[in-house]
Amino acid sequence: MSYTGWIIITGILVGVTCGINGSLLVLRKTAMLADAISHTVLLGIVGAFFITQTLHGIPMLIGAAVVGLLTAYLVETLNQKGVQKDASIGVIFTSLFALAVVLLSFIGSQVHLDTEHALMGEIAFVPWNRFVLHGIDLGPKAVWMLSTVLLISLTVIFLFYKQIKISTFDHHYAILIGIPVGFIHYLLMTLVSLSTVASFNSVGAILVVAMLIVPGATAYLLSDRFINVILLSGLIGGLSAILGYWSAIQLNVSIAGAMATTTGLFFMLAFLFHREGLVIKYFRHRLRSQ
Amino acid sequence: MSDYFSIFLSSANFRWVITGSLLLGFACGMIGTFVLLKKQSLISDAMAHAALPGVGIGFLLFNEKNLPVLLLGATLTSLLGTYFIQLIIKHSKLDADAAIGVIISVFFGVGIVLLTFIQQHATGNHAGLKEFIFGQAASLVNRDVQLITVSAIVLVLITMVCFKEFKIAIFDPDFAKGLGIPVSFLNGVLMLLIVGIVVIGIQMVGVVLIAALLITPPLSARYWTDELPIMAGLSGVLGALSGVIGTWFSATIPNLPTGPMIVLVISAIFLISLLFGSKRGIMMKVVQPS
Numbered sequence: 001m002s003y004t005g006w007i008i009i010t011g012i013l014v015g016v017t018c019g020i021n022g023s024l025l026v027l028r029k030t031a032m033l034a035d036a037i038s039h040t041v042l043l044g045i046v047g048a049f050f051i052t053q054t055l056h057g058i059p060m061l062i063g064a065a066v067v068g069l070l071t072a073y074l075v076e077t078l079n080q081k082g083v084q085k086d087a088s089i090g091v092i093f094t095s096l097f098a099l100a101v102v103l104l105s106f107i108g109s110q111v112h113l114d115t116e117h118a119l120m121g122e123i124a125f126v127p128w129n130r131f132v133l134h135g136i137d138l139g140p141k142a143v144w145m146l147s148t149v150l151l152i153s154l155t156v157i158f159l160f161y162k163q164i165k166i167s168t169f170d171h172h173y174a175i176l177i178g179i180p181v182g183f184i185h186y187l188l189m190t191l192v193s194l195s196t197v198a199s200f201n202s203v204g205a206i207l208v209v210a211m212l213i214v215p216g217a218t219a220y221l222l223s224d225r226f227i228n229v230i231l232l233s234g235l236i237g238g239l240s241a242i243l244g245y246w247s248a249i250q251l252n253v254s255i256a257g258a259m260a261t262t263t264g265l266f267f268m269l270a271f272l273f274h275r276e277g278l279v280i281k282y283f284r285h286r287l288r289s290q
Numbered sequence: 291m292s293d294y295f296s297i298f299l300s301s302a303n304f305r306w307v308i309t310g311s312l313l314l315g316f317a318c319g320m321i322g323t324f325v326l327l328k329k330q331s332l333i334s335d336a337m338a339h340a341a342l343p344g345v346g347i348g349f350l351l352f353n354e355k356n357l358p359v360l361l362l363g364a365t366l367t368s369l370l371g372t373y374f375i376q377l378i379i380k381h382s383k384l385d386a387d388a389a390i391g392v393i394i395s396v397f398f399g400v401g402i403v404l405l406t407f408i409q410q411h412a413t414g415n416h417a418g419l420k421e422f423i424f425g426q427a428a429s430l431v432n433r434d435v436q437l438i439t440v441s442a443i444v445l446v447l448i449t450m451v452c453f454k455e456f457k458i459a460i461f462d463p464d465f466a467k468g469l470g471i472p473v474s475f476l477n478g479v480l481m482l483l484i485v486g487i488v489v490i491g492i493q494m495v496g497v498v499l500i501a502a503l504l505i506t507p508p509l510s511a512r513y514w515t516d517e518l519p520i521m522a523g524l525s526g527v528l529g530a531l532s533g534v535i536g537t538w539f540s541a542t543i544p545n546l547p548t549g550p551m552i553v554l555v556i557s558a559i560f561l562i563s564l565l566f567g568s569k570r571g572i573m574m575k576v577v578q579p580s
Contacts, residue, residue, distance in 0.1 A: 031391035032332055086331040087505055098550035105545050120402055136299035150297030210395035217388045254406040260399025278381050
């Protein structure tokens with residue numbers, strides 16, 4: 001497959017994986033916890049590098065999952081100790097993220113991991129980092145990693161569909177009928193961490209937030225049905241990746257930044273023109289007053 | 291390294307930078323107290339991220355690094371981001387969490403697009419624009435620091451003058467209205483103070499992490515006192531302390547970004563306060579269970 005083809009496939013995988021997992025967070029009203037986790041996952045990546053001295057997929061995924069769960073746990077603990085939810089998220093993610101960036105600057109330029117990379121990823125390099133098994137070239141590593149995480153996410157959502165759905169819309173009822181809401185919560189936070197780390201090489205730890213939250217928020221504006229929001233969010237994520245890549249090439253700007261901007265454009269259109277959108281409301285109002 | 295050290299100690303520029311970080315930290319801590327009380331911790335994070343596109347636009351308008359113009363641009367997009375958050379919450383079914391997440395990530399994405407666009411296309415000297423992301427105190431020239439210092443003093447003075455009114459307006463808005471205190475005007479002033487301190491601080495601390503300087507000092511101060519004026523003062527002192535120590539480290543160790551270093555210091559202060567604070571500190575509860 002061509003160089004551009006691999007980049008587009010990587011982008012679509014990032015968009016769909018983040019879109020699907022992110023929609024659950026928006027529905028569960030934990031968007032900012034996801035924002036926090038996608039920042040702190042950088043610490044997991046840096047930690048995995050310090051331990052293994054390499055940037056291989058499996059240690060990175062484990063490191064990210066550990067730090068992601070740690071973030072969710074620390075935020076929860078501080079909140080129980082009487083700190084506002086908002087402020088506990090703020091303290092935890094800034095602390096862990098700052099630690100990660102400082103450690104990064106000590107690693108220096110000896111590996112392909114620096115603050116700029118952490119910020120916006122380098123999807124343009126993704127096709128060159130190949131996965132070679134027994135001498136057979138199997139395509140870019142990032143594509144394998146993203147496909148694995150997408151598969152895991154789909155499996156988890158499929159297996160726990162009912163539990164996730166009920167605990168999302170009626171927390172107390174879910175507890176009442178014996179759904180392990182805590183387990184479901186941490187399970188989804190693990191999915192967020194995995195999505196972030198799989199997307200890290202392509203879009204970086206900060207811009208991945210756009211891919212997680214914005215397609216989900218857009219889809220939620222357009223539909224009320226649980227399954228529709230999930231699917232639509234994946235679709236919008238994928239579309240944003242393609243359009244973002246295309247416009248970044250036209251303007252010669254950051255690909256990840258352009259993808260984030262495109263999710264914003266989709267959101268704006270949905271916000272203005274969905275059934276209850278501002279523009280639609282305005283015209284309905286004028287029609288009625290005439 | 292010791293060469294580095296002595297050069298910095300003897301330079302007037304370094305003394306200015308330390309003074310600037312001290313006053314900036316103090317102003318952040320003091321204003322942050324009211325941010326915490328108003329439960330706007332994550333909104334302040336959004337204000338900071340939303341400042342980035344303004345820096346890019348400010349540069350593109352005049353094609354030069356004119357600090358007042360950049361900061362004016364930052365102020366405008368920061369206010370625009372805040373306005374959009376309120377618009378989204380008011381006119382859609384999305385909650386504050388999702389609205390903040392959308393604005394943070396999309397504005398930051400647009401900012402990255404603009405910065406990379408400038409890097410590729412602009413003809414003027416654009417070195418140092420990237421420092422607005424993570425902050426770099428060493429890159430500040432005297433004029434910049436003087437601007438930071440004077441602005442920080444002005445913002446602290448305004449906060450002190452309006453202190454009592456802020457307090458009543460936040461704790462008991464209805465009572466305040468009864469007294470004839472213009473509550474919505476004061477809310478506006480407070481918002482301008484937050485945007486102001488964020489904007490003057492981004493060059494030193496960076497848009498990604500400056501919110502920590504607003505969130506963490508007052509949270510830490512809360513573990514030592516119950517009195518609001520003491521809390522605000524202590525929060526200012528803790529902010530100043532972390533500003534100075536963080537800047538010192540960052541200026542003396544090459545390639546160490548300032549923002550993350552300052553945030554690490556304030557996070558350490560938070561951890562100490564959480565454990566040993568005389569009010570509600572975890573150890574205090576162990577020593578004298580209430």
